[in-house]
Structure formats: C-alpha cells, structure tokens
Amino acid sequence: MTATKAGLLLDAGSYTLAETGVGGIGLRVAELAETLAGRFAVRVAVDDPSDAIATGDAQVVPRDDWARLLAESHAVFFFDLPDRARLEEAASARRVVVSENAAPIEQLEYPSLRADPDAAGKHAGMVAAYRRQLEVSHHFLARSHVERATLVANLCLAGRLTPADLGRSRTLDHLVSLVPIGFGAGALKAATTSEAAPAADFLWTGGLWAYFAPELLVEAVALCHGNGVPVTAEFLYARPEPDNAAILSGLRDRVAAEGLRDAVRFRAGPLRHRERDAVIKGARALVCVARPGVENQTCVRLRARDSRLYGVPAIVDPHGPTAEELRADGLAHVLPETTAERLADALATAARRPRRPVPGDLGARYRYDNTLEAFMTWLAVTLR
Numbered sequence: 001m002t003a004t005k006a007g008l009l010l011d012a013g014s015y016t017l018a019e020t021g022v023g024g025i026g027l028r029v030a031e032l033a034e035t036l037a038g039r040f041a042v043r044v045a046v047d048d049p050s051d052a053i054a055t056g057d058a059q060v061v062p063r064d065d066w067a068r069l070l071a072e073s074h075a076v077f078f079f080d081l082p083d084r085a086r087l088e089e090a091a092s093a094r095r096v097v098v099s100e101n102a103a104p105i106e107q108l109e110y111p112s113l114r115a116d117p118d119a120a121g122k123h124a125g126m127v128a129a130y131r132r133q134l135e136v137s138h139h140f141l142a143r144s145h146v147e148r149a150t151l152v153a154n155l156c157l158a159g160r161l162t163p164a165d166l167g168r169s170r171t172l173d174h175l176v177s178l179v180p181i182g183f184g185a186g187a188l189k190a191a192t193t194s195e196a197a198p199a200a201d202f203l204w205t206g207g208l209w210a211y212f213a214p215e216l217l218v219e220a221v222a223l224c225h226g227n228g229v230p231v232t233a234e235f236l237y238a239r240p241e242p243d244n245a246a247i248l249s250g251l252r253d254r255v256a257a258e259g260l261r262d263a264v265r266f267r268a269g270p271l272r273h274r275e276r277d278a279v280i281k282g283a284r285a286l287v288c289v290a291r292p293g294v295e296n297q298t299c300v301r302l303r304a305r306d307s308r309l310y311g312v313p314a315i316v317d318p319h320g321p322t323a324e325e326l327r328a329d330g331l332a333h334v335l336p337e338t339t340a341e342r343l344a345d346a347l348a349t350a351a352r353r354p355r356r357p358v359p360g361d362l363g364a365r366y367r368y369d370n371t372l373e374a375f376m377t378w379l380a381v382t383l384r
Contacts, residue, residue, distance in 0.1 A: 005041040006383040009073035009095075010058075012044055013080055017052040017060055020270035023237065024206065024302045025079055027273075028100075028143075031184035032077075033058035035368035039376050045069055053273045054186055070095065074383050078137075084129050091136040096382055099133050100141040103154060106295045109210045112242045134158040138382070140176045141375065144300035146321045148178050177375035180325075181302055182366030183309045191277050191309050198282030200234035200265065201351060202315075205286050206303040207237065208244040212290045213317075214251055219340035220347055222258040229348045230263070233287070236279070238266035280306055285350045286314045288322070289338060296320040307331040308366045312355075315346045329362060 010033050015026035022030065033044045034056035042058035045066065052060040061069065070076065070089060075096035078087060081104060090097050104126040113119050135158055142148035152172060155161050160175075168174055183191075202221075208214050217233055224231045240248055248266070255264045271279070280286070288303055290296045297320045304326055307314045313331050316323045317338045326332035333350065335342045364370060 005039070006075070006380070007073040008036055008040045008042045008075050008077065009069050010036075010042065010044045010077040011063070011079070011082065011086060012046045013078070013083065014047070015079070016048070017044065017046055017055070018048070019051050019053055019272045019274075022053050022273055027053075027305070028181070028302060029079055030055050030058075030060075031182075031187060031368055032141075032179075032372070034184040034186055035372050036376065038369065039380065043069060043073070056184070056186060075379065078133065081126055081129050082133055084132065087129075087133060087136065096139070096379070097137045098139045098141065098379075099137040100143070101130060101133055102147055102299055103127075103150065104130055105298060106209075106211075109293070109295055110243045111210060111246065131158060134160060139174075139375070139378065141179050142176055143179065143181050143302075144321055144325065145178065146297075147299055148176055150298055151176060173374070174378065177372075177378070179368070179371045179375065180366060181300060181304045181308070182368055182371055183305055184368050187309060188363050188367060190274060191281070194274070194277040194281065196282035196355075197275075197278035199267075199279045200232040201284045202231060202233040202287050202347060203280060203283045203285075204233070204235045204288065205237075205280065205306055206288065206301070208235065208247045208251070210243070210247070211293050211295045212288070213338060214247065214289070215254060216289050216338065216340045216343050217287050218251060218254045218258065218260065218264055220343035221260060221264055223340060223344035224347050224351075225260070225263065227344070227348070229351055231347050231351050232263050232265070234265045234267060236267050236271060236276075238268045240268075277310070280310050280312055282355075283312055284353070284355060285333065285347075286312055287316075287343075288314060289317045289335065289343060290319055291317075291338070292319040296322070300325055305366075308362050311362070313350070315343065315350070331362075 010029055012029045017026050017030050030053055033042050036042050037057040044058055044060045045063040049060040049062050070093055076090040077098045079100050107113055116122050142151055221233050301322045314326050315333045318334050323332055323334045327334055333346050
C-alpha cells in the first residue's frame with residue numbers, strides 16, 4: 001500500500017463485483033470502497049477481479065494471496081457472514097476489524113437450508129460465526145435504524161457493552177456507525193447523465209427469495225390487462241439458483257397460464273451494471289412485494305438504493321422498515337394490503353402518471369461521502 005495512507009482491506013466474501021453479476025451486498029461493498037479510497041488506500045478482495053465495476057481509486061484484487069493482503073493492511077472489513085478462517089486471521093494479526101452484518105435470520109427462509117437434513121446444525125454454525133464476529137470486531141456499520149437497534153441488542157448479549165461504553169458515548173458512536181443504504185459519487189454521476197432506455201413499465205430489480213411474493217406481480221399485470229390497462233413488467237435477474245429455481249419456474253408457469261408472455265418478461269441473460277442505469281431510469285416504478293415475517297421486519301432491503309439513486313418510486317408491501325424509510329423519502333407507494341388487487345391498483349395509478357426525475361435532495365442525503373464522514377474520522381484517529 002502507500003506510505004501516506006493507511007491500508008484498508010475489504011473482504012467481499014462470495015459476492016462478485018463483476019459488471020454482469022454485481023448487486024446487493026457486492027454493490028454496497030464496491031461503492032463503500034470507492035468512497036473510503038478518498039482518504040485511505042483501499043483494496044477489495046474477491047474471488048475473481050476480472051470485469052469488475054468501477055471503484056474509483058480502490059483496487060479490486062484476487063483473494064488468493066490473502067496472507068500478503070492482510071500483512072499489508074491496517075484494517076479489515078467483513079460483510080455478511082464472514083469466512084471464519086479469514087476473520088480469525090485478521091483478529092490474530094491484531095488488525096482493526098470492521099463488520100457490516102445482521103443476525104442470520106434471512107437464512108432461515110432459504111429452501112436449501114430447510115431441506116438440509118442437518119438444517120438446525122448448519123444454522124447453528126452461522127450463528128456461531130456471527131457471534132464470533134460480534135466478539136472480535138472493533139467497529140460496526142449498520143444499514144438502517146432497525147438494523148442498528150438489533151445490532152446493539154446483540155452486542156449486549158455478546159458481552160460487548162459495558163458501563164464504560166455508555167460513559168464514552170450514550171449513542172455508542174465509537175462502536176456503531178449508521179450508514180444508510182445509498183450510493184457512491186460515481187454512481188450518482190452516471191445515474192444523472194445516462195439516458196433512459198425503458199425495458200418495461202415496472203421492474204422487479206432484485207432477487208426472488210422465499211420471503212418475497214413475486215407471483216403477485218404476475219397476477220396484478222393480468223388484472224390490469226383485464227381492466228384495459230396494458231402494463232408491462234420485467235424480472236431483471238431471472239437466472240435460476242438453488243434457492244430461487246422453484247420460485248422462478250412457478251412464475252414462468254403463471255405467465256404462460258395467463259397468456260402474458262409479451263407483457264411479463266424474464267431477463268436471464270447478463271445485464272451490465274451501467275446498462276442497468278438506463279433500464280431503471282426508464283421504468284415507471286420498481287416493485288418489491290414481500291410476505292409478512294421477521295426477515296422483513298428487521299432490515300431494510302438493499303434495493304432501496306435504486307429508488308434513492310434514480311428517483312424511481314417503489315411499490316412495496318407494508319411489512320417493515322423498507323416501506324417506512326422509502327415513504328419518508330417520498331419514494332414509496334405502500335400497499336394497504338399485500339394482494340394482487342391492491343398491487344394492480346398501484347400499477348394502474350403509476351401507469352397514468354408521468355415518469356419522475358431524479359430528486360436532487362436525496363443525492364446529498366444518501367451519498368456515501370456524506371454518510372461515511374463520521375466513521376472515516378473515527379477510523380483515521382484509530383489507525384494513527
């Protein structure tokens with residue numbers, strides 16, 4: 001690394017930063033790295049660095065020489081459930097460890113885990129890794145107020161909070177930094193300069209997981225067509241994976257049964273990250289409808305980034321803080337109940353409205369060079 005800047009190593013885990021595969025946590029890692037590189041020498045360790053998205057001055061490097069990368073770094077960041085061996089190595093090397101994670105609740109919904117003969121044992125291993133992360137990390141990043149609250153409770157249970165901590169800061173600023181789901185300066189520039197290229201009126205922009213209800217979008221489009229409102233929809237990431245294959249197959253069957261093949265499309269091929277800008281800007285609204293459950297009550301969905309960045313409103317269910325945050329941003333149509341009828345009403349209403357521009361005030365509120373400022377100051381002092 002450089003002689004003038006402290007070295008940061010961000011472990012992207014199993015998440016790709018490739019142009020045709022990045023999303024969710026991988027995109028969060030990339031944009032945090034871009035911002036941190038304004039003050040530190042940053043490397044992002046991934047399985048395969050080829051065709052990585054732009055990360056500013058941060059370097060995307062292969063993880064296969066982990067020992068050298070660790071030796072040359074002053075602080076190490078882990079996202080989601082960490083690789084246990086690399087976490088232990090960072091702790092043993094006395095590096096400053098920073099973590100962004102939540103208790104492994106989402107994983108309880110995965111069909112692959114539920115079908116495992118040792119499902120309880122596998123999940124217990126995840127909980128143990130999370131507990132160890134709480135024990136050895138020096139600082140934590142939280143993506144939302146609700147995730148910060150659950151994290152603080154877990155830190156207390158892990159024995160990480162003492163009277164001295166509250167004496168130092170009643171809000172635990174030395175231990176936890178709130179960095180809301182947002183975007184980097186590069187993403188904002190690209191989003192505001194790219195031309196819209198509509199692919200469909202309504203987009204499902206993220207994963208198809210068991211706690212979502214994507215079938216309601218198909219049913220709602222069918223209802224709209226039956227009422228003389230010929231809207232279109234597209235699932236942008238329709239590549240089969242172990243935990244979504246049955247869901248995706250069921251959606252395709254519903255589309256065929258309703259005769260909607262021209263109105264509801266599934267993008268199974270690659271979509272380059274910057275092409276995504278134009279597609280999302282061309283949508284009337286983004287759709288993300290979920291079932292009630294503890295996963296949706298304890299986190300804000302990462303796809304909130306898209307509405308905040310592009311100014312495209314989201315049609316969402318009322319089950320949790322995603323709706324609350326996006327409604328406060330003026331970017332949500334919150335369904336009064338999670339039914340195809342109410343979703344069809346929302347689609348028809350959005351179809352009659354003009355597409356809206358990117359809201360300039362949200363750029364400053366959610367840009368990482370603003371929301372990371374307090375954390376970067378803490379880190380710079382800590383690494384002196």
